[in-house]
Amino acid sequence: MSSFIATAPASTGQAPIANDGFFPELDFAQALATMRQDGTVTPDRLRAALVEAALSVNEELATWQADQQAAGHATLEAVPAPSVDGKSAHVHRYLRAVYCQARAGLIERYRDYDATASGDRQAETMMLAVDDLRRDARWAISDIRGITRTTVDLI
Template identity: 50%
Template sequence: MSFVINLDDPPVPPEPGPADAPIAGGWFPAIDPRKIREGYRIREAVTPARLREALIAAIITVTNDLGAWQAGQDAAGHASLAAVPAPSIDGQSRLLHLYVRAVALNAKAEIVERYRDIDITGPGERRAEDLDPSVGELRRDALHAVRDILGKSRTTVELI
């Protein structure tokens, strides 16, 4: 038995497995785990299945936060988030950018929280406690993206 490799043929990329497939969001846009991994620096140590699990949890969180707003937009006749009138940035609705950002940051926060060892760059360089502000900052930025979609202020002031 012999195998012949033709070096003139371009390599065929593997078909994405179920863990790499975009995650449908219904009224909200699908989330592509590969784009999130690249855009938000999620290391290869996080398996595609773990990333997908974190993204699904983040989608649930963000869609829960936007539930009443979405119902209002749907009642106004907007069939999807992409159909809601909004300024465009880089050829795409700012609302789509904000939604993807909110989902990605919530997912990354969960990954850093659950799999702390993936974000530690070298022995002794960073302790797990040092990552806590990072998780808080990720969650804060995700909340800012949701509040921007809702058109609400980012600052909450309460008198004691």
């Protein structure tokens, strides 16, 4: 027996999220598309997750940002980096870090409402994705900072 659960389409008519002036603003519709977020999370909650993720990533990059501004680079886009698809690699990686952090936070807070055994298994699988999303965010931040991607486990 198969089931069909319809979810509401995501709301894309939101204003961009302004950032600190150095880091780029966040386009709500682009975030939705990149994160593959449907309408199960309200626009206000999604906006809050994006804001918190941006604050977290900005904080991790604060020292690096200060160094770049001291070197005369007013924005992330102005920091020398290869360009792909018309954007700085730093901008691509910054947005990846923010979107991964936001998506991980949403998954942690909004487990599936399905209380069946299959719903529980799906929720467990989604929780495993949180680790991957956080890893991707860490790697993007490391790439921006120009440091190696090192993962160390103590035994």
